[in-house]
Amino acid sequence: xxxxxxxxxxxxxxxxxxxxxxxxxxxxxxxxxxxxxxxxxxxxxxxxxxxxxxxxxxxxxxxxxxxxxxxxxxxxxxxxxxxxxxxxxxxxxxxxxxxxxxxxxxxxxxxxxxxxxxxxxxxxxxxxxxxxxxxxxxxxxxxxxxxxxxxxxxxxxxxxxxxxxxxxxxxxxxxxxxxxxxxxxxxxxxxxxxxxxxxxxxxxxxxxxxxxxxxxxxxxxxxxxxxxxxxxxxxxxxxxxxxxxxxxxxxxxxx
Amino acid sequence: xxxxxxxxxxxxxxxxxxxxxxxxxxxxxxxxxxxxxxxxxxxxxxxxxxxxxxxxxxxxxxxxxxxxxxxxxxxxxxxxxxxxxxxxxxx
Numbered sequence: 094x095x096x097x098x099x100x101x102x103x104x105x106x107x108x109x110x111x112x113x114x115x116x117x118x119x120x121x122x123x124x125x126x127x128x129x130x131x132x133x134x135x136x137x138x139x140x141x142x143x144x145x146x147x148x149x150x151x152x153x154x155x156x157x158x159x160x161x162x163x164x165x166x167x168x169x170x171x172x173x174x175x176x177x178x179x180x181x182x183x184x185x186x187x188x189x190x191x192x193x194x195x196x197x198x199x200x201x202x203x204x205x206x207x208x209x210x211x212x213x214x215x216x217x218x219x220x221x222x223x224x225x226x227x228x229x230x231x232x233x234x235x236x237x238x239x240x241x242x243x244x245x246x247x248x249x250x251x252x253x254x255x256x257x258x259x260x261x262x263x264x265x266x267x268x269x270x271x272x273x274x275x276x277x278x279x280x281x282x283x284x285x286x287x288x289x290x291x292x293x294x295x296x297x298x299x300x301x302x303x304x305x306x307x308x309x310x311x312x313x314x315x316x317x318x319x320x321x322x323x324x325x326x327x328x329x330x331x332x333x334x335x336x337x338x339x340x341x342x343x344x345x346x347x348x
Numbered sequence: 349x350x351x352x353x354x355x356x357x358x359x360x361x362x363x364x365x366x367x368x369x370x371x372x373x374x375x376x377x378x379x380x381x382x383x384x385x386x387x388x389x390x391x392x393x394x395x396x397x398x399x400x401x402x403x404x405x406x407x408x409x410x411x412x413x414x415x416x417x418x419x420x421x422x423x424x425x426x427x428x429x430x431x432x433x434x435x436x437x438x439x
Contacts, residue, residue, distance in 0.1 A: 127349070129370050133384040228383070235377055 095155055096212075099271020102174060103278055104215075106266045106322050107203060108148035109175035112165055114196055115141030116336055117183065126186055133232060137193070140225045147218050163344060166336045170325045176261045177319055177326040190240070191251040194233035195259040198292050201226045202285045211276030234296065241300035249304065256293075257307040261315040263289070266322050351400040352378045354385075356392025364396055375399070 096104070118138030125131025146161065153159050178196060183189040204226055207219035240248055263286035272278040290306075297304055318324060340346075349371045356367040367386050372378035378397050387395060414420070 127371060129372060129381040129385050133381055136384050136388060228380075232380060235380055239373055239377065 096152070096277070097268075097271050097275055099266075099268030100212075100275050100277045101152060102266045102268030103272035104148055104152055106174035106176075108145050108152065109173050110179045110196075110262070111141045111145035111148065111200075113175045113179035113332070114192075115139070115143075115145055116332070117179065117181070118189070118193070120182075121186075121189060130236075134189075134193075137197075137229050137232065140229065144218075144222050144225075147222075151212075151214060151218070160344075162340055166333070166340055167344070170329055170333065171323065173325060173329075174266055174322040175325075176264060176322060177315065178255065178258045178261055180326045180329050180332060181258065182328050182332070185247070185251075187245070187247040187251045188255065190233070190236060191248065191255050192259070193229075194237050194296070195255060195293065196262070197226065197229040197233050198296070199259070199262045199285070199289050201230050202288050202292070206278070206280035206285060209279045215277065237296065238300055241302055244302070249302065252297075252302065252304050256304070257311040257315050260286070260307065260312040261319050262286075264316045264319045264322055349373055350378070352382070352397045353400060353403065354382050355396040355398070356387060357394040357396075358391075359393040364394070367391065369400075 115138050118141065119135060121131065121138075122135050123131065125134050145165070149161050149165055153161060153164060178192060181192070183192050201223065204219045204222045207215055208223070210216045210219065237248075263282040265282040269278065269282060273281060294306070318326070350373070352370050352372060352375075354367045354370060355364040357364040370378065370382055370385050372381050375397070379395075382395060382397055386392070
């Protein structure tokens with residue numbers, strides 16, 4: 094099936110988000126706060142990478158000569174459409190946990206909106222992804238709910254820092270209106286952003302976390318920095334260099 | 349943290365079997381994590397978690413064999429010897 098340019102960019106934004114967040118999550122392999130959480134978190138990372146692969150496959154369906162690994166890892170930075178939250182290095186567990194919660198709240202809404210996509214393959218993929226996403230969201234929420242009562246300063250700080258950056262998930266690519274017109278996307282980023290804000294605010298209230306919602310200026314700053322997802326965040330080059338390490342050894346290797 | 353013993357049962361008439369152990373802060377979280385640690389590959393159709401605190405443990409002294417009661421260790425040799433003798437007598 095041929096996808097319009099706008100739809101391609103729209104799907105690329107989601108695929109790159111999944112790829113980057115999955116890659117970032119995997120940095121906890123062997124380092125999780127305890128063994129069981131290590132396994133759970135890295136399993137989530139694997140799921141996200143799986144979603145990324147499925148979306149890349151959809152994008153490359155009509156380009157049989159393009160290698161998926163090369164496409165995923167060797168593009169010019171300007172050709173990625175990931176949001177800065179997904180790209181960000183979260184070296185501290187509290188940052189990773191908070192990002193996991195904010196991202197998966199959003200991801201669940203994104204997949205849900207794609208259940209009704211005019212692209213049947215995408216709709217089927219959404220149904221599959223949502224089964225995993227239910228676990229991701231529950232995992233994040235359960236973990237946060239247990240951490241929250243003691244109001245640890247690190248968690249509050251992580252939320253305050255990451256909330257405006259997370260709003261950048263809803264920074265739409267230029268192609269979004271076309272994806273909506275094609276019926277491939279069924280909800281605009283602005284509409285999903287409203288649902289997301291409600292879900293996140295409800296969580297914060299449930300956990301008695303007193304966090305001031307970021308003002309429009311700070312979210313606008315993130316939108317400005319991302320430039321409709323065309324600009325990469327600081328640190329992206331190092332991340333990509335890391336991702337490329339193996340493929341660069343021998344780009345023609347078959348695994 | 350609490351320690352939980354994980355039991356899994358495959359479909360059909362198989363019994364529950366001990367699958368391993370996991371640490372979690374509470375029962376709800378234990379159930380959530382157990383899925384990832386022990387049944388990600390469909391190892392079981394049913395799962396039990398038991399808080400280690402609730403397991404009654406028999407210690408070594410409790411389980412030590414009484415070595416002054418040889419009659420509890422019947423290996424059938426006496427009966428076999430007697431039957432052999434009877435066979436030989438009949439022959």
